[in-house]
Amino acid sequence: xxxxxxVVIGGSAAGLTSAITARRxxxxxxxxxxxxxxxxxxxxxxxxxxxxxxSPEKNIMGxxxxxxxxxxxxxxxxxxxxxxxxxxxxxxxxxxxxxxLIIATGSLPMMPPIPGFxxxxxxxxxxxxxxxxxxxxxxxxxxxxxIIGGGFIGxxxxxxxxxxxxxxxxxxxxxxxxxxxxxxxxxxEEAEKILEERGIKLxxxxxxxxxxxxxxxxxxxxxxxxxxxxxxxxxxxGAVPNVELAKKAGLxxxxxxxxxxxxxxxxxxxxxxxxxxxxxxVSFFGGRPSALRLASIATxxxxxxxxxxxxxxxxxxxxxxxxxxxxxDTAFAVAGLTEENAKRQxxxxxxxxxxxxxxxxxxxxxxxxxxxKLIFERRTGALLGGIFMGDxxxxxxxxxxxxxxxxRMTIDDIASFQMGTHPALTASPVVYPLVNAAEMAxxxxxx
Amino acid sequence: xxxxxxxxxxxxxxxxxxxxLEENGFEVASAYTPEEGIEKVKSEKPDLIILDVxxxxxxxxxxxxxxxxxxxxLIKLPIIILSAVHQVKKIPYHFAPDENYLPVDYFIxxxxxxxxxxxxxxxxxxxxxxxxxxxxx
Numbered sequence: 309x310x311x312x313x314x315v316v317i318g319g320s321a322a323g324l325t326s327a328i329t330a331r332r333x334x335x336x337x338x339x340x341x342x343x344x345x346x347x348x349x350x351x352x353x354x355x356x357x358x359x360x361x362x363s364p365e366k367n368i369m370g371x372x373x374x375x376x377x378x379x380x381x382x383x384x385x386x387x388x389x390x391x392x393x394x395x396x397x398x399x400x401x402x403x404x405x406x407x408x409l410i411i412a413t414g415s416l417p418m419m420p421p422i423p424g425f426x427x428x429x430x431x432x433x434x435x436x437x438x439x440x441x442x443x444x445x446x447x448x449x450x451x452x453x454x455i456i457g458g459g460f461i462g463x464x465x466x467x468x469x470x471x472x473x474x475x476x477x478x479x480x481x482x483x484x485x486x487x488x489x490x491x492x493x494x495x496x497e498e499a500e501k502i503l504e505e506r507g508i509k510l511x512x513x514x515x516x517x518x519x520x521x522x523x524x525x526x527x528x529x530x531x532x533x534x535x536x537x538x539x540x541x542x543x544x545x546g547a548v549p550n551v552e553l554a555k556k557a558g559l560x561x562x563x564x565x566x567x568x569x570x571x572x573x574x575x576x577x578x579x580x581x582x583x584x585x586x587x588x589x590v591s592f593f594g595g596r597p598s599a600l601r602l603a604s605i606a607t608x609x610x611x612x613x614x615x616x617x618x619x620x621x622x623x624x625x626x627x628x629x630x631x632x633x634x635x636x637d638t639a640f641a642v643a644g645l646t647e648e649n650a651k652r653q654x655x656x657x658x659x660x661x662x663x664x665x666x667x668x669x670x671x672x673x674x675x676x677x678x679x680x681k682l683i684f685e686r687r688t689g690a691l692l693g694g695i696f697m698g699d700x701x702x703x704x705x706x707x708x709x710x711x712x713x714x715x716r717m718t719i720d721d722i723a724s725f726q727m728g729t730h731p732a733l734t735a736s737p738v739v740y741p742l743v744n745a746a747e748m749a750x751x752x753x754x755x
Numbered sequence: 756x757x758x759x760x761x762x763x764x765x766x767x768x769x770x771x772x773x774x775x776l777e778e779n780g781f782e783v784a785s786a787y788t789p790e791e792g793i794e795k796v797k798s799e800k801p802d803l804i805i806l807d808v809x810x811x812x813x814x815x816x817x818x819x820x821x822x823x824x825x826x827x828x829l830i831k832l833p834i835i836i837l838s839a840v841h842q843v844k845k846i847p848y849h850f851a852p853d854e855n856y857l858p859v860d861y862f863i864x865x866x867x868x869x870x871x872x873x874x875x876x877x878x879x880x881x882x883x884x885x886x887x888x889x890x891x892x
Contacts, residue, residue: 419848421817432848471840482855515855545856548849554865565851725862 310344311405312340314617315396316396317553318412319343320435321351322584326410329614332375332422332560333621340380341402342396346616349435351603355461357440358447359468364440369578389557391577408579408617409555411567412610415547415585415601420456424519430541433461446540453474454528454538456516458486460633462546466508467635469542478509478536480516480528488633492646492681502636503512506668511536547601548614549586554664563597564589573613581617583609590625592713593645594653630710631701641706644713646691649681656686660719660749666699668729668736678702680741682722683708684749689718694745705742722746756881758782760801762792762819763837764810768865771804775869781876789815793822796829804880805872808838808850808861817850817857833879834858837872839865845870 314334319341323559327341353367361367374381375521385399387743395405417432419425429450447453453469455462458481466477479486483498486503499509515531519541549566560576562568565590572582584606589598603629612622632641642752650657655750677697683693694709696702723746728738759781762770765892766787767864773783779796789810796804804823808816823829832861837858841849852859861875 414848416847418851418853419846420853421814421850421857423814423818434847436847545853546851548851 309395309403309405312380313337313407314410314537315339315404315406316410316412317396318414318584318586319345319348319381320369320412320584320606322414322457322610323410323412324348324369324373325607325610326445326581326607326614327411327700328373328377328584329544329611329683331379331614332368333615334618338380339378341374342382342384342386342398342404344383344385345436346383348438349437354418354435355464355468357443357468358465358745359471360625364437364444368437368438370689371398378706381516382420386553388431389553389580391557391580394579406579406582410582410610410613411559411575411582412606413550413553413586414606417543417549418546419543420516420545422456422516422519424521425543427521428524429539430519430525430543432543433465441740444540447472447475449722450540452476452536452538453540453650454543455479455542455544456483456528457546458483458512459489459546460511460631461501462542463635463654464633465544466503466540467506470506470508471477478538479503479509480508480511480530480536482513482515483523484513486642487633488508490605490642490646491695492648492689493641495640495642495697498638498697499640500636501691502638506636509536509563512662512717527657542694547585549601550724551586554582554586559710563587564599567691572616573609573624574616575750582614586680589627591652592628595626598627598629602629602631604630610710623638625714628710630715632706633698634703638698639696639700639702641696641702642693643706643710644691645683646693646695647681648657650685655692657683658686658719658749658752659683660745660747660752661742662739662741662748663698664735664739664741664744666701666735667670667725668731668734672731674699674732675677678735678741680705680745682742682745682749683720684746684753689720689753690716691718691722706753709742716718719746719749723750756773756782757802758784758799758888759803759805760784760786760792760795761800761805761809762786762789762795762816763807764788765807768807772872774871776876779873787857789819792819793827796823796827796832801832802852803828803833803876804835806834808836808840809843814840820857820859833860833873835860835875835879836862837843837865837867838862 348369386396388397458479497524520530554567560568567582585601591598615621630643661681667675677696786795
């Protein structure tokens with residue numbers, strides 16, 4: 309029987325990152341990653357296959373990292389984990405003995421059982437190259453696309469698929485706004501305006517009651533009675549953890565159906581770790597179970613799991629939730645709690661909003677406005693969240709704000725934040741939007 | 756004594772589930788078709804429903820769940836789907852509880868251990884704390 313001290317099941321973002329981290333922390337251990345797919349798709353790049361990239365082949369994770377980090381990559385499928393014998397059985401018939409096992413089996417797309425969901429050309433989005441190639445082929449021949457779900461997946465798919473010549477695109481979202489779970493309404497409205505200007509039809513506050521047609525989908529019926537003609541439907545309502553192996557192995561599952569892990573990413577078996585979409589998460593704010601599943605969260609967890617295999621070195625703080633997206637030519641980003649989510653969780657909040665050009669003077673090339681909204685807890689002044697819109701720079705500003713949330717910086721800390729500025733690169737130091745949004749919140753606090 | 760209605764066309768499953776539930780102090784009613792299930796929801800007034808998905812017509816269990824919520828307006832009646840649909844259909848996606856599109860409390864894959872099923876039943880009937888609040892690891 310083959311032996312590898314560390315075995316990782318899954319070779320997407322979490323699996324690969326955990327293996328690289330394990331290599332950095334344990335240079336002498338043999339590390340093997342077992343990946344089912346011949347080629348691994350980059351999860352966050354999937355919507356861009358249908359527009360900007362134009363091909364699934366351009367959205368593949370390279371395998372160079374395995375060679376560079378002396379990690380063995382096996383293309384095979386784990387059928388069973390034998391916890392007692394500390395070995396995994398593979399589809400090829402081979403067995404591998406391990407000392408430490410990391411489960412990074414990811415998630416599967418959630419399918420709403422709407423009558424008609426099995427019709428031809430109704431696509432959930434799963435991370436498989438042949439599936440995505442088929443989707444692209446069908447979309448290129450289609451005239452009308454209906455996307456069910458107006459969250460990040462739905463909106464990014466709509467924006468990218470609109471680049472396919474002659475394709476009409478509609479989004480059906482059950483909530484009053486697209487992106488409503490992630491952003492406050494004033495930002496959702498801006499995003500919706502851009503989508504509509506791009507010619508995307510929005511059906512918000514609407515539920516799909518059936519997907520109809522003979523063999524292929526022909527139309528989608530909404531609860532209001534409206535019919536949307538469609539020759540292709542994409543389902544983007546979320547994902548569920550892929551825990552089949554863990555369940556069969558008797559590992560404990562949590563309230564969202566994912567594998568229960570402690571802050572060191574250990575499962576209920578001390579020699580088995582789990583990270584990424586298949587692992588249970590708790591919120592940084594209050595510690596409740598969190599169903600957020602993002603590649604950025606997955607890799608953060610993977611860096612903890614990989615480091616802790618032979619002793620606790622890192623501890624997970626809980627999920628802050630940092631997102632960014634790009635609609636039309638405008639970036640949207642959020643870290644932590646929105647104003648609405650914070651209030652829903654019982655926080656007494658104050659907010660500050662500020663908008664400024666991202667160059668100084670405004671006549672400098674590349675000028676775009678940046679809008680920032682910061683959300684603070686009133687009593688302590690601690691930062692709970694930040695929402696951004698505008699220039700692409702907000703994709704990195706939001707990461708800086710995530711660190712500020714992590715370290716529970718206050719209104720005054722942010723108002724006196726020391727930043728570097730340059731006319732061709734940033735907003736003016738006088739109107740720097742982060743610090744000025746904090747100042748606006750201070751004014752609110754005094755009211 | 757809480758009453759549980761089991762809606763499933765598999766008679767062996769009905770028998771084994773009935774004995775487990777009765778041994779644990781529950782009253783059990785059975786329905787073998789979706790239509791009978793809806794009728795018994797009205798006549799038996801159960802405290803909780805265990806519902807199969809693949810019955811004589813495929814995916815009928817989903818329709819039963821929708822009818823219970825939308826037509827019978829039983830918004831708070833706990834429903835557990837217990838189904839082998841993922842295994843039987845070998846589909847690369849999953850069904851999961853969803854407030855709007857699959858209004859049930861839990862979706863458990865068959866086969867499920869009696870402990871798991873009883874745990875979820877007791878949690879939904881407020882007979883024990885939900886798993887997320889357990890302090891043991």
